[in-house]
Amino acid sequence: MPNYTSSILSVLIAPSAATPKITPILLLDPDAMEAHLASLNSIERAQLASQQFTVKPGSQAMLLNADGQLESMLCVFAGSPLYALAKLSASLAPGDYQLVQSDSDLTALALGFALGSYQFTRYKPKAQITTARLVITDPKTLARAQALTHAVASARDWVNTPTEDLGPEHLSQLAQKIAQKYSGSFSEVVGDSLLDARFPAIHAVGRASHRDPRLIELSFGSAEDPLVVLVGKGVCFDTGGLDMKASDGMALMKKDMGGAAVALALTELILQTGLKIRLKLLLPAVENAIGPNAYRPGEVIATRAGISVEIGNTDAEGRVVLGDSLVYACESAPELLMDFATLTGAARIALGPDLPALFCNNEKLAADYLRAGEQTTDRLWRMPLWRPYLSYLKSNIADLANAGPSKMAGCISAALYLERFVREGTVWSHVDVYSWNDGERPGRPAGGEAQGLRAVFQMLKTRYPKS
Numbered sequence: 001m002p003n004y005t006s007s008i009l010s011v012l013i014a015p016s017a018a019t020p021k022i023t024p025i026l027l028l029d030p031d032a033m034e035a036h037l038a039s040l041n042s043i044e045r046a047q048l049a050s051q052q053f054t055v056k057p058g059s060q061a062m063l064l065n066a067d068g069q070l071e072s073m074l075c076v077f078a079g080s081p082l083y084a085l086a087k088l089s090a091s092l093a094p095g096d097y098q099l100v101q102s103d104s105d106l107t108a109l110a111l112g113f114a115l116g117s118y119q120f121t122r123y124k125p126k127a128q129i130t131t132a133r134l135v136i137t138d139p140k141t142l143a144r145a146q147a148l149t150h151a152v153a154s155a156r157d158w159v160n161t162p163t164e165d166l167g168p169e170h171l172s173q174l175a176q177k178i179a180q181k182y183s184g185s186f187s188e189v190v191g192d193s194l195l196d197a198r199f200p201a202i203h204a205v206g207r208a209s210h211r212d213p214r215l216i217e218l219s220f221g222s223a224e225d226p227l228v229v230l231v232g233k234g235v236c237f238d239t240g241g242l243d244m245k246a247s248d249g250m251a252l253m254k255k256d257m258g259g260a261a262v263a264l265a266l267t268e269l270i271l272q273t274g275l276k277i278r279l280k281l282l283l284p285a286v287e288n289a290i291g292p293n294a295y296r297p298g299e300v301i302a303t304r305a306g307i308s309v310e311i312g313n314t315d316a317e318g319r320v321v322l323g324d325s326l327v328y329a330c331e332s333a334p335e336l337l338m339d340f341a342t343l344t345g346a347a348r349i350a351l352g353p354d355l356p357a358l359f360c361n362n363e364k365l366a367a368d369y370l371r372a373g374e375q376t377t378d379r380l381w382r383m384p385l386w387r388p389y390l391s392y393l394k395s396n397i398a399d400l401a402n403a404g405p406s407k408m409a410g411c412i413s414a415a416l417y418l419e420r421f422v423r424e425g426t427v428w429s430h431v432d433v434y435s436w437n438d439g440e441r442p443g444r445p446a447g448g449e450a451q452g453l454r455a456v457f458q459m460l461k462t463r464y465p466k467s
Helices: 030-038 042-050 086-091 106-115 139-160 168-181 200-206 253-273 318-330 345-351 363-376 387-393 410-419 453-463
Strands: 022-028 060-064 070-076 096-100 133-135 185-190 214-220 227-232 234-238 278-288 336-341 357-360 428-432
Touching: 022 030, 030 070, 042 060, 060 086, 086 106, 106 133, 106 139, 139 253, 139 453, 168 185, 168 214, 168 234, 168 253, 168 278, 200 214, 200 278, 200 318, 214 253, 214 318, 227 253, 227 318, 234 253, 234 318, 253 278, 253 336, 253 453, 278 318, 318 336, 318 410, 336 453, 345 357, 345 410, 357 363, 357 410, 363 428, 363 453, 387 410, 410 428
Parallel strands: 022 070, 022 096, 096 133, 227 278, 227 336, 234 278, 336 428
Antiparallel strands: 060 070, 185 214, 214 278, 357 428
16 A cells, blocks of 8 residues: 655654754743743734734744744644644645744644644645645654654554555555564464354454455564553444445444554554564454345354354444454463454444543553543543443343344443453453544544544553663
8 A cells, every 4th residue: 555644754854954944933822922922022013913913722923034034933822732733834834844942742742743734645646735844853752753643644544545445455465564564473364264263253244245354463572571462443344234324324434444543553653662562463354244145133153252142233343353353362361452443333422523432441551541641632531341231232042242222331332242252360451432533623634533542652651661
């Protein structure tokens, strides 16, 4: 697949002889901006007045020199620095800029600046992209900001790509490239081989598609380091199966591999930054299609765990493919198991589109996860593993149903389904994400989103120092 992130990575640069003219950006909170304005001369204050500049978050203005050339930029922000520069960067004329007099996290500011320039242009070959560039003098800050930008932009690109160009086989190709780049091992189990390898639930969901279902596996690191396993739901398109979605529900289902996109982007980010862990990535990649051999409502399917599952709804397929993957992950006895999935509409009804639902069976991990979300402006909300709700998944003819008649607590019952496939004693988290921006906001254009990516990376950095 083409690399769409190259243009956004060029937004963040180191100073060089090729950047002789650098325009300073003064970024201040409202209180500090008031004091700064008092220090300006009458000509500068007149320029601000002509631009109707006000001291409120999001306001920005230009100051010109005596020759009418851009001398500096003013920008007001409050709260998190992440998106403080996103609106500004999108509106700046092409050129090189540098932050001055800011006490905020420069890595977060740089990431926000870059994300303000994000566009998905694969299907717009004639699109002209001219962007402002941010000059960063500290090499470590530049490297961190570029790595985060690459991860977020990659995940967005993959979610935005329609299924004809990002099916299960394309996810496999992306994973192979990352394995080759970072000297890891790659393997996959494809098609009917899933049955021989004891992944019957993944096969059941994906068997009706003209594209073979598969379980993709990447491994990196040394045996003496703690093992972390990431699992990402890779349903590259979800019709709902025979319990078919309505057209409005199906319209965005290219994004149903958002969990896989986050897990894959996170994998590369971890490898780039050298966290001292042994890392395994599992991507169950399928299309939930309609066909003569599609799995059916009422069918009882086998699973790797030996748990029989009655299919109450073929549109509850994500938990089915994740179940086999979680069992396989636990066979390696990981110190930490984490999954990411666009699993339920119920999570969106409960928390809206911006707030992923976090489920976790370990109090310390949950607290660290939530703290990291606050630190990175990538917030999550913890939901309970309320085990009495397992009654919603009761089957009269099998060990478990993948869905029941009740519409109550849908995201909780889905998480409880997954928990049945996690070995007792394994530290595990599950994040139910939307992976999409419905509207346009600075730094967050309509389309694919890498929800939870920065939070989990921050948490892992704290938990596992670099080698």
